[in-house]
Amino acid sequence: MDLKEFIQMQYMKPDEIIKLQEKRLRKIIRFAYDNAKLYHDKLKSVNLKPEDIKKVEDLRKIPFSSKEDIVKDPFGAVGDKKNLYKLHTTSGTSGKGETIVYFTYNDWEHYAIQNARCLNSAGFTKDDIVYNATPYGMFFAGQVLHDGAKVLGAFIIPASTLKTGWAHINNIKNPFFKPTAFVGLPQYLLRWGHTYIAAGGEPSKSTLKKAYVLGEPVPPTVREKIEQMWGLDCRIGYGLSEIGASAECDEKNGYHWCEDEVIVEVIDPKTGEPVEEDEKGELVYTTLTKTGTLAIRYKSGDESAILGRDCPCGRTHAKLRLIETRLDDLMKVKGTLVSPYTIEHAMFAHDIKGFLCVIDKEKDSDVIRIYVKAKESNTLQNQLISEIKTTASFSPTFIKFIKDLPQIGRKGKRVVDLRKESPLNKLVYEFEDSVSK
Amino acid sequence: MDLKEFIQMQYMKPDEIIKLQEKRLRKIIRFAYDNAKLYHDKLKSVNLKPEDIKKVEDLRKIPFSSKEDIVKDPFGAVGDKKNLYKLHTTSGTSGKGETIVYFTYNDWEHYAIQNARCLNSAGFTKDDIVYNATPYGMFFAGQVLHDGAKVLGAFIIPASTLKTGWAHINNIKNPFFKPTAFVGLPQYLLRWGHTYIAAGGEPSKSTLKKAYVLGEPVPPTVREKIEQMWGLDCRIGYGLSEIGASAECDEKNGYHWCEDEVIVEVIDPKTGEPVEEDEKGELVYTTLTKTGTLAIRYKSGDESAILGRDCPCGRTHAKLRLIETRLDDLMKVKGTLVSPYTIEHAMFAHDIKGFLCVIDKEKDSDVIRIYVKAKESNTLQNQLISEIKTTASFSPTFIKFIKDLPQIGRKGKRVVDLRKESPLNKLVYEFEDSVSK
Structure with a gap:
């Protein structure tokens, strides 16, 4: 050889x-x-x-x-x-x-x-x-x-x-x-x-x-x-x-x-x-x-x-x-097809240490909750919202600044769609529970 | 080749x-x-x-x-x-x-x-x-x-x-x-x-x-x-x-x-x-x-x-x-040199699913606490005590029957000597705390 x-x-x-x-x-x-x-x-x-x-x-x-x-x-x-x-x-x-x-x-x-x-x-x-x-x-x-x-x-x-x-x-x-x-x-x-x-x-x-x-x-x-x-x-x-x-x-x-x-x-x-x-x-x-x-x-x-x-x-x-x-990862969010890639690209254009974006359904509407590992800042929050809107065509329901992020799966998913069943969803539920306490 | x-x-x-x-x-x-x-x-x-x-x-x-x-x-x-x-x-x-x-x-x-x-x-x-x-x-x-x-x-x-x-x-x-x-x-x-x-x-x-x-x-x-x-x-x-x-x-x-x-x-x-x-x-x-x-x-x-x-x-x-x-694993327990091997051999001669033997010091005396994964039984308890006495020449301070054992280290140690410092001791402390509650 x-x-x-x-x-x-x-x-x-x-x-x-x-x-x-x-x-x-x-x-x-x-x-x-x-x-x-x-x-x-x-x-x-x-x-x-x-x-x-x-x-x-x-x-x-x-x-x-x-x-x-x-x-x-x-x-x-x-x-x-x-x-x-x-x-x-x-x-x-x-x-x-x-x-x-x-x-x-x-x-x-x-x-x-x-x-x-x-x-x-x-x-x-x-x-x-x-x-x-x-x-x-x-x-x-x-x-x-x-x-x-x-x-x-x-x-x-x-x-x-x-x-x-x-x-x-x-x-x-x-x-x-x-x-x-x-x-x-x-x-x-x-x-x-x-x-x-x-x-x-x-x-x-x-x-x-x-x-x-x-x-x-x-x-x-x-x-x-x-x-x-x-x-x-x-x-x-x-x-x-x-x-x-x-x-x-x-x-x-x-x-x-x-x-x-x-x-x-x-x-x-x-x-x-x-x-x-x-x-x-x-x-x-x-x-x-x-x-x-x-x-x-x-x-x-x-x-x-x-x-x-x-x-x-x-x-x-x-x-x-x-x-x-x-193609398997494409998600329809509020009527628009988006890929995790687009969301990641938008988020990491800013000074953050990591994030978790949770797509969920509440009362028949799509909701997007974003947890960001970064120092709390109104300016950063506004930048992120505007960037996501521009590149992924949707507005997050909320952005929350937090200290630690969970690891979701071996590869560490950053975008999780709770509307689809997956054994990894449990980790997200637990994380969101702990954050809302 | x-x-x-x-x-x-x-x-x-x-x-x-x-x-x-x-x-x-x-x-x-x-x-x-x-x-x-x-x-x-x-x-x-x-x-x-x-x-x-x-x-x-x-x-x-x-x-x-x-x-x-x-x-x-x-x-x-x-x-x-x-x-x-x-x-x-x-x-x-x-x-x-x-x-x-x-x-x-x-x-x-x-x-x-x-x-x-x-x-x-x-x-x-x-x-x-x-x-x-x-x-x-x-x-x-x-x-x-x-x-x-x-x-x-x-x-x-x-x-x-x-x-x-x-x-x-x-x-x-x-x-x-x-x-x-x-x-x-x-x-x-x-x-x-x-x-x-x-x-x-x-x-x-x-x-x-x-x-x-x-x-x-x-x-x-x-x-x-x-x-x-x-x-x-x-x-x-x-x-x-x-x-x-x-x-x-x-x-x-x-x-x-x-x-x-x-x-x-x-x-x-x-x-x-x-x-x-x-x-x-x-x-x-x-x-x-x-x-x-x-x-x-x-x-x-x-x-x-x-x-x-x-x-x-x-x-x-x-x-x-x-x-x-x-030779590194040999321990002096109550004045006698024993190896984990001897203790394991004695324990597994009986119908048990696993065990953890903890050697510790209390008021300048050696104590041996043994946790056994098996159905609680006086007969088994007596058998184990007698076997340990015969093969390892010491009497355990107590034997406790429990449902689950912790994994101590990558290889899963079954005999731990708390008298020696080791990063693994922490796991044993936590386990013993949880059991005594």
Whole structure:
């Protein structure tokens, strides 16, 4: 496994990329048809034979697949059942249940290389000391980034999750650790930074110089806060356990997808028809090298656009616009569709340490209660209300300044819609009870 | 890396093993002297040159090293500083502070193979579905067993730590998981078993058929409970991040140490002199293949004995008597030295679901308060008192039957000595307060 060769592939000429994709596509469709019940049945249902799929465009003949298909029968999406190495699961918080993703040894090697390419794209080198704060275990991110950093040749501190933010801050300050590069959720850096500053620390003087953040959409205001607070260069990554990963390059305006590994389509989620380049739609993936859990025309629920193959960094693999919205997360509030991303962007444009926005229904009307971790201030309150009105088109029912915020779920949701049932709602009820006392 | 070859080495003739050890010993002592400050200084302090160490017996000329040395200067024990891959830490609960252990890529490969040999010795095969409940992250066990199972060719469910025992029970029951082999702390299986049975479940009907447990000494009564409860074959393992790992074979009466990787000596901890074969003493290790953090005559604090190279399983690598005592854990209670192991063995000989034994001082006298998770019963109370008296030579101040026990520390201590300061004591105080209310 030579990382250099794989990195070089990101600079292939576009027609070479397409040629390679089509070669792999023909092979994988044949393989899927012969081995994976889910895709065999999908092709059969529209009377397709593997040999009908020759070009990237031919993919459109195949019906979509989705998380629901895999939740129903995880093994139905698996091709090579004999060489499986392990499984990972996604959290079932979207309400659709847990997705089980199976990996062969070969799949995992591809994932590790993909992540090494991502880290390389994000500016990490073999000389970095990588502080990996993504969770190791059932969720794939910790291990896949660990193995990616290993392929890159970097030194790794496998922090994973720890009991408190202070345990992490102490690790970052540890004179025997001296991490130069962070990997994990963006909000970890935000939260630890505030905690550290409150205790008189100066995160900007830490040894960290780079961050590769992922796991949730990152509004520009959040990126700016992190960069300023820690004095580092923050790149955004994006990955799905079912599909793979992609990362920003120096340009910081989109992820370079590994086109030799995955074909990405962008469709209108209502009609299922492809949209134009640069136009937003739902991302649909077809994996080309995996033989464990396969994804053929797999609807991701993520909204983005393809930005073309012209990047000043020299990479020719198509860039995806940074993810702002997971379609599942869109909420209708007072008649308008909003995404948590928009609300977060508006809130973090101001000097706040965190917030929780609760959408609820009272007497058949939508109400929006916002709790803000910041010093109480009328000016700030007015700024926040006006900003939310402008960017998210609704007025909050109230804004309350508070000292501490609860952590809602592993990723720490900041916008919670109580109108939808979720096991996480209980935490919000308890928090609101405690605040109103 | 051919696992078969490494497994075959465990069947070498004893004189071949010693020849190999001495060849590696000469090389590693030279390497340590030239590259690792700690060991250079130790040899210098007694005017030793690397060429003075030719035979295993020559090791005795070298002063001991210990955890304290590495805590003081973690980098001083590192040889190859250029090819480091990662670090792991041990918990600092012994009061001596956190040990940082550095690994090169090559070190880790050796560790993975060592663990594959351990799993093989414990009866695991490539056909197993391994449920790995050891924590991944800063602590090395999760990752090292994961990579060991990978080398073995098994399928892995990387469970790591989860929020609740039920999350694990549900994984074990998950019809898409079907684990056949468990790896983790023995008390996990005990605890989950009781929880599952209390809810009407039958752990003995689970798909688990094997367990490889480690992380704490395992009294025979605990092993029996686990085997009976889950209907499986339970093997005990033993490992130190600084040194490596070893496991029981079919004989279930000692760990086969990887003698090609590590030389083990057994010494009288008071005099530092070697003891006879079969005689108990402190284990002292010298690693032969690691080039990251080296261990040269490293005092482990673990008490055991070497049982010779004659094992019906055919392996010729010396067997170590199962660890019963960490010398650090020995406590003087009412004038008698006891180990937590002895207390656990006595308690679990009875029908209890768990216990917490608290050693404390009141008015200059030792007191022993025991909280037992079991149905209140005078008969059981008398049995437990008599058993403790016989095996641990003291009488508990009281035994109280309770419904729920607190988890004390990551490994869940069952014997806590409040006379020694520890951050874990707070949990015990809180628990005892809540019980006395």
